[in-house]
Amino acid sequence: xxxxxxxxxxxxxxxxxxxxxxxxxxxxxxxxxxxxxxxxxxxxxxxxxxxxxxxxxxxxxxxxxxxxxxxxxxxxxxxxxxxxxxxxxxxxxxxxxxxxxxxxxxxxxxxxxxxxxxxxxxxxxxxxxxxxxxxxxxxxxxxxxxxxxxxxxxxxxxxxxxxxxxxxxxxxxxxxxxxxxxxxxxxxxxxxxxxxxxxxxxxxxxxxxxxxxxxxxxxxxxxxxxxxxxx
Amino acid sequence: xxxxxxxxxxxxxxxxxxxxxxxxxxxxxxxxxxxxxxxxxxxxxxxxxxxxxxxxxxxxxxxxxxxxxxxxxxxxxxxxxxxxxxxxxxxxxxxxxxxxxxxxxxxxxxxxxxxxxxxxxxxxxxxxxxxxxxxxxxxxxxxxxxxxxxxxxxxxxxxxxxxxxxxxxxxxxxxxxxxxxxxxxxxxxxxxxxxxxxx
Numbered sequence: 278x279x280x281x282x283x284x285x286x287x288x289x290x291x292x293x294x295x296x297x298x299x300x301x302x303x304x305x306x307x308x309x310x311x312x313x314x315x316x317x318x319x320x321x322x323x324x325x326x327x328x329x330x331x332x333x334x335x336x337x338x339x340x341x342x343x344x345x346x347x348x349x350x351x352x353x354x355x356x357x358x359x360x361x362x363x364x365x366x367x368x369x370x371x372x373x374x375x376x377x378x379x380x381x382x383x384x385x386x387x388x389x390x391x392x393x394x395x396x397x398x399x400x401x402x403x404x405x406x407x408x409x410x411x412x413x414x415x416x417x418x419x420x421x422x423x424x425x426x427x428x429x430x431x432x433x434x435x436x437x438x439x440x441x442x443x444x445x446x447x448x449x450x451x452x453x454x455x456x457x458x459x460x461x462x463x464x465x466x467x468x469x470x471x472x473x474x475x476x477x478x479x480x481x482x483x484x485x486x487x488x489x490x491x492x493x494x495x496x497x498x499x500x501x502x503x504x505x506x507x508x
Numbered sequence: 509x510x511x512x513x514x515x516x517x518x519x520x521x522x523x524x525x526x527x528x529x530x531x532x533x534x535x536x537x538x539x540x541x542x543x544x545x546x547x548x549x550x551x552x553x554x555x556x557x558x559x560x561x562x563x564x565x566x567x568x569x570x571x572x573x574x575x576x577x578x579x580x581x582x583x584x585x586x587x588x589x590x591x592x593x594x595x596x597x598x599x600x601x602x603x604x605x606x607x608x609x610x611x612x613x614x615x616x617x618x619x620x621x622x623x624x625x626x627x628x629x630x631x632x633x634x635x636x637x638x639x640x641x642x643x644x645x646x647x648x649x650x651x652x653x654x655x656x657x658x659x660x661x662x663x664x665x666x667x668x669x670x671x672x673x674x675x676x677x678x679x680x681x682x683x684x685x686x687x688x689x690x691x692x693x694x695x696x697x698x699x700x701x702x703x704x705x706x707x
Contacts, residue, residue, distance in 0.1 A: 309589075313510035318518045321530050321589050346519040346532075354515050361513045367704070369690035370542055479539040483652055486544035496544050496622060503539050 279359045285338055285422045289388065290352045291327060294335040296363040304329040304399035305372035305392045305474065305502075308337065308365030312347060322347045325392035325476070325502075326366065327423075329399050335363050338422055340388040371474065371502045375403035379472055382464045383411040384485045386455070386477020390415075390422050392502060393476055401431050409434040410471075412463040414455045414481065417443035437463030455481070457488045467493035476502040527591050528698035534590035539652045542686065546621040546672050550656045555640060556675040557605060560613045567605070569656065572640065575600045580639060582662035584669070585698035597660055598643030602633045605640065613678035617685060618659050618670040626670050626685035627694065628661065630678065637663055640673060665696040665703070 281293040302308075307323045324337040341352035355361075373381060373396040381400075383393040390413055400409060411430075415421050417440055430436045439459050444452040450459075465471040473494060475485045482503045489499055527533065550569040557565045567575075580597045616630050632638065641660040642649050649655035654671025661668045667687050688694055693702040701707060 311510065312513045312516045312518065314516050314518050315512055317510070319510055320516075320518050320532060322532075323588055350516055356514065359514050360511045362511055367691075370687075479652065483539075483545055490544055496546070499543050501541060501543055503541070 279357050289340045291338045296335050301332045302329040302366035303372045304395040306366035306368045308335050311362035327391050329395045338391045380408045380465050380469045382471045382473040384475040385413045386481030389477030412437045414439040418445050460488045473499045479503045529701045531591040545651050548621050553656050558677045559611045560680050587665040587703050597641040599639035599641030602638040611678050615679040615682045617677040619675045620670045621672040
């Protein structure tokens with residue numbers, strides 16, 4: 278059942294769901310949402326959890342995709358109190374656990390921030406001292422999710438914003454795609470052996486992962502989650 | 509029993525195709541992998557089948573290209589819910605590769621560049637059910653989709669079709685691969701919706 282809706286941007290919303298009996302998730306995991314129409318037609322989609330650790334709750338942030346079947350409904354039409362089916366949590370690889378103490382590099386492209394935000398929040402919840410750096414590539418400040426939370430990050434969490442279409446006034450960096458310099462400056466040196474988590478559209482993840490490899494990061498320490506179609 | 513979500517109608521029009529339970533029709537070609545895309549030049553690529561007795565049979569890229577090729581048109585089903593219909597591949601049947609091998613093994617572990625593994629019953633790699641594919645839609649297979657060559661086992665969920673494949677290890681007893689250890693199903697039949705362990 279939908280408990281609350283929070284607007285993130287003009288086209289994205291965070292939904293807080295009550296899911297009876299769902300175990301507490303690990304940061305980075307996903308859930309599967311099933312919508313059923315009155316005639317029994319169903320549509321299933323997976324969404325990353327924006328927050329982990331609480332049983333019976335699922336918090337997801339959904340970006341409406343133009344022409345999509347499910348996401349525009351979730352963003353624009355789904356009402357508080359509506360019922361939907363949730364299964365999960367799913368996924369045992371693209372996760373951060375509070376017993377990890379090594380440095381962490383998070384690289385987000387657009388709505389790829391969602392599972393990485395769950396990791397930042399899990400770090401806070403656990404009182405972890407693991408050093409985190411987040412490089413968040415987003416079209417413009419208006420399209421940023423979790424803006425107020427990320428503008429005042431927890432101690433030990435460094436956030437670098439990379440604007441790809443429109444940089445805020447006064448930015449030293451002009452708007453443009455993520456570069457190896459952004460990842461180098463906003464990330465960790467390879468000597469620190471960070472675990473890297475990259476999430477975003479396929480093309481973004483491909484290029485960000487290639488940049489980390491070019492900078493000398495160990496491929497085995499780079500975990501990726503891609504979404505969206507490619508040709 | 510499904511719970512009706514108030515106001516949801518969904519999009520119809522794909523009703524004339526039958527998809528496995530829980531799948532939706534995708535017209536793009538999503539990419540799913542656990543880490544960076546390995547860059548393997550065809551000249552550096554090789555494929556090795558290792559029997560349960562430790563005997564190895566190697567093929568270089570050129571040797572693979574010299575084997576009889578097949579053009580395969582199949583539907584593919586990803587565990588993350590998308591299905592793509594009528595995908596066109598070019599590759600070498602595992603029947604051809606396994607004809608060189610003397611084995612009594614029942615299982616195979618596919619190994620990939622980058623360290624990815626996935627386990628399958630050997631019987632599912634025989635009888636025209638599996639290929640080492642190096643072409644997609646008339647073009648060389650692109651790295652993000654598993655090029656230079658990937659396993660193609662379209663009757664199972666697509667994570668079994670290991671990208672960047674470099675070998676098969678034949679086994680008398682089953683062992684779990686990468687996603688299987690992470691909670692996915694050992695067999696992965698989309699028509700029985702075997703997504704996760706226990707399904």
